Amino acid sequence: MSELRWSYSLDGIDLADLSALFEASPPMGNKPPAELNIAFGNSMFVCFVHDGAALVGVGRALADGVYVAYLGDIAVLASHRGIGLGKQIVAELLRLCAGHKKVILYSVPGSEEFYEKFGFRRMLTAMAIFQNQDAAMERGYVEPGPAHHPIGV
DSSP: OOOEEEEOSSTTOOHHHHHHHHHTSTTSOOOOHHHHHHHHHTOSEEEEEEETTEEEEEEEEEEOSSSEEEEEEEEEOGGGTTTTHHHHHHHHHHHHTTTOSEEEEOOOTTOHHHHHTTTOOOOSSOOOOOTTHHHHHHTTSSOOOSOOOOTTO
16 A cells, blocks of 8 residues: 545546445445536535545535535445544545534444444434435335335425
8 A cells, every 4th residue: 555645626536436436335336427526526525535546535525614514425445444544534524524513424324333433423303315215215224104205206
């Protein structure tokens, strides 16, 4: 492993490499380059970590500059897990989001203990509509409930 290089702009990022990083980081799944370009391009804060030429870690935050910031799409290649890189990405995003009245995080089930170390706590009022509610229930993201409407209805 060479010295890790951090960048904070989508400029110069190979979107195919970014997509491959998510594909290699289950359960992040399939995130096509064109969609990642939109998502990361619309994020106030982004962090990319390279080891040499390889993209090995990433994270982003949607933020309004005052009230709320939302951390998402935090991923580290398996080859670089266990060295504290995920912690560094979260810490850097929290630093960038400093001053927001609240920072919200959406994580995969089972990773709550990791994020609690940063001060995150479960919200009692958080709710979501997923494009595929049934899949979200199966993966443990939402509780079963009454009939639901897909996004856009």
